[in-house]
Amino acid sequence: MWTPTEEEKIGVVICNFRGSLSQGLTLEIGETVQILEKCEGWYRGFSTRKPTVKGIFPANYVHLKKAVITNRGQYETVVPLEDPIVTEVTTTLQEWAVLWKQLYVKHKVDLFYKLRHVMNELIDLRRQMLSGHLTQDQIRDVKRHITVRLDWGNEHLGLDLVPRKDFEMVDPDQISVSDLYKMHLSSRHSVQQSTSQGDSIRQRHGEACRVPVPHHLFVSLKSFTYNSIGEDTDIFFSLYDMREGKQISEKFMVRLNKNGGPRNPEKVDRLCALFTDLSNKDMKRDLYIVSHVIRTGRMLLNDSKKGPPHVQYRRPYGCAVLAMSDVLQTISELKEEKDFVLKVYTCNNENEWYQIHENIIRKSSTKYTAPSTNYGLIISLQLLRGDMEQIRRENPMIFNRGVAITRKLGFPDVIMPGDIRNDLYLTLERGDFERGGKSVQKNIEVTVYVLYADGEVLKDCISLGSGEACISEYRSFVLYHNNGPRWSEVVKLPIPIDRFRGSHLRFEFRHCSTKDKGEKKLFGFSFTPLMREDGTTLSDETHELYVYKCDENTTFSNHALYLGLPCCKDDFNGCPNIPSSLIFQRSTKETLWISTQLSSTKLTQNVDLLALLKWKAHPDRVMDILGRLRHVSGEEIVKFLQDILDTLFSILDDNTDKYGPLVFQSLVFIINLLRDSKYYHFRPVMDTYIQKHFAGALAYKELIRCLKWYMDRSAEVVRQDHIQEAMRALEYLFKFIVQSRILYSRATCGMEEDQFRTSIQELFQSIRFVLSLDSRSSETLIFTQAPQPPAGQASGAVSCTQPWSSNAPRPSPLSAALLNSFPAIFDELLQMFTVQEVAEFVRGTLGSMPSTVHIGQSMDVVKLQSIARTVDSRLFSFPESRRILLPVVLHHIHLHLRQQKELLICSGILSSIFSIIKASSLETSVQEEVEMMVESLLDVLLQTLLAIMSKSQSQEAGEYVSCLLSLLRQMSDIHFQHLLDNFQSKEELKEFLLKIFCVFRNLMKLSIFPRDWNVMRLLTSNIIVTTAQYLSPALHKNFTEADFDFKVWNSYFSLAILFINQPSLQLENLTPAKRKKVLDKYGDMRVMMAYELFSMWQNLGENKIHFIPGMIGPFLGVTLVPQVEVRNIMIPIFHDMMDWEQRKNGNFKQVEAELIDKLDSLVSEGKGDENYRELFSLLLLEKIEQETWRETGISFVTSVTRLMERLLDYRDCMKGDETENKKIGCTVNLLNFYKSEINKEEMYIRYIHKLCDMHLQAENYTEAAFTLLLYWELLHWEERPLREFLHYPAQSEWHRKEGLCRKVIHYFNKGKCWEYGIPLCRELAFQYEALYDYQSLSWIRKMEAAYYDNIMEQQRLEPEFFRVGFYGRKFPFFLRNKEFVCRGHDYERLEAFQQRMLGEFPQAIAMQHPNQPDESILQSDAQYLQIYAVTPVPESADVLQLDRVPDRIKSFYRVNNVRRFRYDRPFHKVPKDRENEFKSLWIERTTLILTHPLPGISRWFEVEKRELVEVSPLENAISVVENKNQELRTLISQYQHKQLHGNINLLSMCLNGVIDAAVNGGIARYQEAFFDKEYISSHPEDTEKITQLKDLMQEQVHILGVGLAVHEKLVHPEMRPLHKKLIDQFQMMRSSLCHGLPAFDKMGSACSGNSNPRGILASHSPMSPESIKLMHRHSETGNLVILTDGMVVEHPEDIYRMQPSPSSSSLSSTHSAPSQMMNSTPSSTRGSPSLPDKYRHNREMLMLLPPHRERPSSAMYPTMTENGQPANLQRALFHQVIGPCKPCSDPNLSVAEKVLAAPSSWSLDSGTREALPFLSAHVGSVMVPPVPPRTLPPGHFSMHFDAFHHQISDLPPALPARSLRKSPLHPIPASPTSPQSGLDGSNSTLSGSASSGVSSLSESNFGQSSEPPARTDTLDSMPSQAWTTDEDVESPYLPVRYSVSEPDVLDSIKPPPCRSHSAPGGVVPSPQEGHLHHHVHAHYHHDPPPALPPKPYLREGCIPEEDLRPIPRPMPMPRKISQPLLSNKEEQAKVAWEHGISEE
DSSP: OOEEOSSOOEEEEOSOBOOOSTTBOOBOTTOEEEEEEEETTEEEEEETTEEEEEEEEEGGGEEEEOEEEESOSTTOEEEEOSOHHHHHHHHHHHHHHHHHHHHHHTTOHHHHHHHHHHHHHHHHHHHHHHHOOOOHHHHHHHHHHHHHHHHHHHHHTTOOOOOEETTEEOOTTTSOHHHHHHHHHHHHHHHHHTSOTTTTSOOTTOOOOOOOOOEEEEEEEEEEOOTTSOSEEEEEEEEEETTTTEEOBOOEEEEEOTTSSBSSGGGTTOOEEEEEEEOHHHHTSOEEEEEEEEEEEOSSTTOTTSSOTTOOEEEEEEEEEEEHHHHHHHHHHOSSOEEEEEEOEEESOGGGGGGHHHHHHHTOGGGEEOOSSSOEEEEEEEEEESOHHHHHHHOHHHHHTTOEEEOBSSOOSSOOTTOOOEEEEEEEEEEEOOOTTOSSOOOEEEEEEEEOTTSOBOTTOBBSSBTSOOBSEEEOOOBTTOSSOEEEEEEEEOOOHHHHTTOEEEEEEEEEOOSSSOOEEEEEEEEEESBOTTSOBOOSSEEEEEEEEOOTTOOOSOTHHHHTSOSBHHHHHHOOOOOTTOSOOEEEEEEEEEEEEEEESSOOOOHHHHHHHTGGGOGGGHHHHHHHGGGSOHHHHHHTHHHHHHHHHHHHHHOHHHHHHHHHHHHHHHHHHTTSGGGGGGHHHHHHIIIIIOOOTTHHHHHHHHHHHHHHHTTSSBOOHHHHHHHHTHHHHHHHHHHHHHHHHHHHTSTTHHHHHHHHHHHHHHHHHHHHSOGGGGGSOSEEBOOOOSSOOOOOOOEEOOOSOSSSOOOOHHHHHHHHHGGGGHHHHHHHSOHHHHHHHHHHHHHTSOOOSTTOHHHHHHHHHHHHHHHHSGGGGSHHHHHHHHHHHHHHHHHHHHHTOSHHHHHHHHHHHHHHHHHHHTTSOOHHHHHHHIIIIIHHHHHHHHHHHHHTOHHHHHHHHHHHHHHHHHOOHHHHHHHHHTOSSHHHHHHHHHHHHHHHHHHHHTTOSOTTOHHHHHHHHHHHHHHHHHHHHHHHHHSSGGGOOHHHHHHHHHHHHHHHTOGGGOGGGSOHHHHHHHHHHHOOHHHHHHHHHHHHHHHHGGGGGGGTTTTHHHHHHHHTSSOHHHHHHHTHHHHHHHHHHHHHHSSOHHHHHHHHHHHHHHHHTTOOOHHHHHHHHHHHHHHHTTSTTHHHHHHHHHHHHHHHHHHHHHHHHHHTTOOHHHHHHHHHHHHHHIIIIIOOHHHHHHHHHHHHHHHHHTTOHHHHHHHHHHHHHHOOSSOOEEOOBTTBOSEEHHHHHHHHHHHHHHHHHHTTOHHHHHHHHHHHHHHHHHTTOHHHHHHHHHHHHHHHHHHHHSOOOOOOEEEEEEESTTSOTTTTTEEEEEEOOTTOOHHHHHHHHHHHSTTOEEOSSOSOOOHHHHHSSSOEEEEEEEEEEOOOOHHHHOTTSOHHHHHHHHHSSEEEEEEEEEEESSSOOSSOGGGTEEEEEEEEEEEEEESSSSSEEEEEEEEEEEEOHHHHHHHHHHHHHHHHHHHHHHHHTTSSOSOOHHHHHHHHHHHHHHHTTTTHHHHHHHSSHHHHHHOGGGHHHHHHHHHHHHHHHHHHHHHHHHHHHHOOGGGHHHHHHHHHHHHHHHHHHHHHOGGGHHHHHHHEEOOOHHHHHHTSOOOOHHHHHHHHHHHHHTOOEEETTTEEESSHHHHHHHOOOGGGOTTTTSOOOHHHHHHTOHHHHHBOSSSOTTBHHHHHHHHTSOOOSSSOGGGGOOOOOSSOOOHHHHHHHHHHHHHHHTTOSSTTSOHHHHHOSSOOOOOIIIIIHHHHHHHHHHSOOOOOOOOOOOOOOHHHHHHHHHHHHHHHHHOOSEEOOOSSSSOSOEEOOOOTBOTTHHHHSSSSSOOTTTOOSHHHHEEOOSOSSSHHHHHHHHHHHOOGGGSOHIIIIISOOOOOOSEEOHHHHHHHHSOOSSOBSSSOTTOOOOHHHHHHHHHHTTTOOSSOOOOOOSOOOOSTTBOOOSSBOOOOSSSOOOSSOOSOOBHHHHHHHHHHHHHHHHHO
């Protein structure tokens, strides 16, 4: 049965519990659980971490704790019963643990380790607290350590400061706000000091200064390691002040035996001393620890002859010194002892022994000898602080070791009353003795005795040092052979006080012989009495004593014999008659010098003091004696305080009238002496005296009389020092008066009570009289006469007092002195009078002070300090006296606050008052007092605060704020009611409300309290919200309707809004535990204030319209607070506002405008969230439903909600570490929204500039220019003045537009988009011309011209374009489920782009297919990215149709201002034809249309719509062949027209490429596929197209024929063999074509692909002979592979490595349609920026290289029949060729091109290889099988190579070579997208020269024959300079393109200035090649490519890209490519080819 628990309420989990059973509660060790019920060994309850989850757990898993239960039952609260500080440590450590781990993550390593250390210390301290074994003092100490550490950690972690009192957290409800403020201050201070707080509270009212804390030095001797002495030693330690040259402490003595151990075995480990009472001043002295070592033994240590062994002498041995300055720092920081080693130095000359320590300190090294070893005395030191009692408590261990207390010589700074001491310190200075007829000097030993008057030697009255017992006789050490010994040895004589009088010292002198007997012979003595005749002791000075002769036999039994003799010179003068018969003769030449110092609390050396104490002996001298008391030193007076006071009062009793005033003055003198800090501790002695010993029952009458007399005289113009002193002594005078009266009443049973009362009242009247004296007294004469006391005292001389200050009137010193001591008498008066009576006295007195504040600042201070002390006195704590005193106190404070004077003191008084009132309010009602304070203070406090806040004096502001809050907290509704009723008029009320609201607002705005004072801030908020609740009804009642006052309402609203937005109230940022604490204590104050605000808004009625639109922004800010309830309350106000404005204006435009404006700024500040957006929309739409203006309302709310979506996205992007891309996308999204949907021009312009700055930061200069253009377009060329805005100055619109224009032009220039800058230059030029500003006109025209030059000369990269789909709900709004096309960065390939996107969206998953995603992906809570490359489809730009336009110019238009992008996907509709895949290979062509053309204001734009078409295999074939034909035609015509003269390598390569490809497969594949009877019969609808293909093939044969004819004319004799080979192959080609089709017999051979390396070479530019050789060399080795982009790879494996992953490129490893391949390689094809055009071919070739993953390399090298190749070979070739095409993502861009900036000599080894890695990155997957060696006659080869090289520069990527014998490489027409493609001759289709044949498309491997590879290398690596010059630059070729449509070809016919990239020089493209090209470019349609928006593609190595489009990379394509190619492609290829050529 489950029963509720009674006692078991709270427990700590001691073992993990999994809670695996039903209802089980999972618990972790250390959690706290609250227990609700129990049942048979199980408990049911919850963990305090998750109070909502309840469950059961085993009872034995929990350790129970005692607890206090309140409110038992369902809602009970349980608090563990333990020390609050333990609870605090627990919760704090839990809080820190979380933050501590974060420190590690944030790399704040230093703080991490420090905090770990502190946490471990806290755990240990907490354990000590819980152990229960500590004493009270230890607990206090542990608590202090804990709080210091807690506060330190909280401060460093930015947590709240905890206010504490006595180490425990305070409850803010129990103390006043001002006390809480002080506690915060002191806690803050203690954190900074890391010491206990308390030091920090200011001593506001000048309480007595604190007693200085003495220091004590603990010294312990660990060991003395000089065992070499071998005799007993005495070691004396003392403290020595080097500056004053004297010892300042007694000595500490250690006696060691000859082994170095203590002579007394009990002292082992106990050789320690405590040098006490070192003041701060002592610690600053130049102190040294000096240690003298004296040995006891034979006379000379190493001479056994000197003296017998049994006679022992004390002999000096050595000295050690340690400077305190060296060790003080170390020992003051440590809490334990620290060891030091002291070297012992020996003295070189015993005569200087007395100053050996000084010599060592001064380092006079000639006078002492250093020890041979480093050992010496090892001592440990420790510095302790505090009085002796405390030291004993805190260090019991030290005292248990029997520490020797070693005092200072003389008294300490503070003399403690109980300190009884009677020590005489005797220093044996030196002696002067005769030689006495001896040849050597004597060895003198002095023996000292202390004798009593009766001649008895006093026992144990001599102490050599602390640590050893006292002795009866003292023997000095002996200095060897020295008649003038200097000992300087100090001895202490602790003589009992009763034996001191009559005692004397006797010094006996002996000569110590070192002869055999070793006896000591007495030869003289000296003596001195200790007290003089007059009773004073021996004075503290040096005394020169006479030496009297005597001998061994002399006995001193009759001491009287010598005591009658003079002991010294002074004495002798006193005794003139000495009888001559004395036994003792004085030795006139011998003298002894001693010095003495008395430290006694009982004996005095002062004659005047003695005279006073014995006044009865000379009654006639009493007046004189009392007068002299002033001259006695304070030390003497306090020592005899009780005796002196007794004496004074006995004199007073003796003759009151005569001695009264003098006794009074003496008493005043003594009382004032005790005010000195040195004697402050004697005040208790005085108090004890008054209570226990004082017996003057009649004294009070005289004291009152004198006091009154003094006061009444104060008005006279006289010197006031005496009166002032009397005023200062007021407190003790009153104590004497009251005690005397009490004694008198006791004795007389209360007689004369009335007289006493009357006299006291009269005295108070005198006091008032003194105080009421106007400030006149302070400005009167300064030369004044001393007052004449009533009885005859000699008058003082005239003196001059110091004026107070130069200009301020000085305070009356009298009033000041009186006011200072006045509050101290209250307690005395309370003994005799009732509380009310005393309060009346005080009120009268304080009331008599002048009220004016101009008396002078110092007087104000004194006056206020007196009031402050009154408030702090016991009197004020009685409610009845408080009611009397409060009005007068408040009156004075009010006056000062009005004048803004002495604010700090006033605030101190106020905080004391509040603290007293708060304390008494807990017991009794304080309503009346609070009422008084409200009336007097509230208004003036507000005034003061406003003034202080305006000056921002934070210290004072804090004090006054806490006072104001204290007052407001004490006010109840009655007080508020009275306050509001007391206002005479509404005007006054308004003024008050404005003031208090303003103060509250400043309180929140200025953050008077630091951020970590959370307790204070919450309390403040609570008081503010309560006050606002009291005041709002008054506001509503008095200022609505007719009396509406906008100012007050506005002030109220701003206050409420500021209040709700306070950081300290945002509970969401707190930890759950803290949040719960705040909610339990105060609730959510934001909600309280929101309700107030809402109800006040509703009360406004029609006046609401005054706050529209002003309050919209602030209210919006409030609704953005993340508190649902606040939002629910406040959001409907917007509906209200819309409604009111609708009523007034018929619309709510203002609300709309303001809301949108403010929303932007608030969200960017970090406010608002997703929930707010939903709530906003929900609440408002619900309200608006009912309205007539529903439609406009709903549309407005919807657009605001959409704006919020965008703003939140924008903020999240900006706030996070998001990439530039995301930020830019977000900004564009927002900017468009402002423009299109909301039409907020200013916001739009702001975001334009934000976006522009982001672009500049990311170096997107073109985009930055387009962005600024948006603003430029908004401006007009007018003179309208514009205001200052953002960073623009105030200027005319014309100037702003001009400035913008220049900036935009500048950015276009930096982004190399000169074509866009030129129209702007013209626009500016037009403006300048109109204004006749020729200077600017000239400048702008020059700039325009420079841009034209740049277009022609500078290299430009063509970017790649990528399509990106963002799918899933986790993406921000502006991306979610949308697709974009992005313009890549320079050199950025698909893989890099993919990596970048995945980097930006680390959570995203890359989709591996290009298909459209389904609904599940769109709605999933994840992020999916789909990326592939796309090819730009230029808009129909005329420039692309023109033949003779250089490719540099065209390339710009191909990739700029593009809105349409194409992506091709090859697929097989019917099952794939294994024999010839071209039959079934279709192309699916997707065209994406963007919202805006690229480039634009962003690097990416959203896709607006998609179009999908399918291209049949036959169409594909037509396009490829057509392009190739066009390309050949262009190139040949260029040679025919001598545009390209000299070197014909390009032509050779191009012809070779096409013919070779045709022979080895090439277009023969098309023959097989489409001219097959079966195909024709099954596709009757294609008849026309088949015919077209036939015509094209025939045309190709014809073109090749013309080409060969041209070649024959121009061919160099050395190259004849090549020409002959071409003719042979051409025949084969024709025959193979005829073979397939009668009509095409002739063509056949021409079409079969030549993938001869030669072809490739031929199609490249010429090479230097070296390169040729090089190439040749490589080719023979046979392991070179040519990669796209003109790279050569030495090891074929590398190529494999280079393949991109399937997803990365649509081409990779599939047969993407050629077109597609081409397309997908856009950038490469387009021409690399940095290479000369020539290298483009290589790129193309590469592109064509097949990926050889699946193909056996042998496929490349089948043997061929004359007629043609075996089908499978052709197929293989085809694959190979095409494969490569597909894969390379940018076949056209040769890597090399990308890498190299200009054609420069490019050796194979260097250039190509370096380029390789690059290449691999850029190119899709291209693989080349190893190339078998194949030799070639050098001549032959070189020619090819040259030609090839030529072409290479412009060739499409190289194609893999197909045939065995023929060159393995064919530059394949690059993909249509690739710019080079035209040039390369295989741009779109094939490799090799221009083998466009189908075969070339097949995936042939590169370099089948050995020769080819070699060529390739060369190709790629050839430096452009190696080419013939004419060809290089000047001779423009007619560009021929493989796959370019006719019109393109025409364009490209114009000789471009730079080389064209496209056609292989001098090769006539075979029709088939054309096809192939086409095929590759499946993207292109037949029609000429549309004109592209301008974008120059001018970089040198760029290839025009008109037709080539990048193939979307991501999509993997089938490896084989079907044979048919589109004619369209073909055309494009042609054009590209021509382009290339023309460029070249």
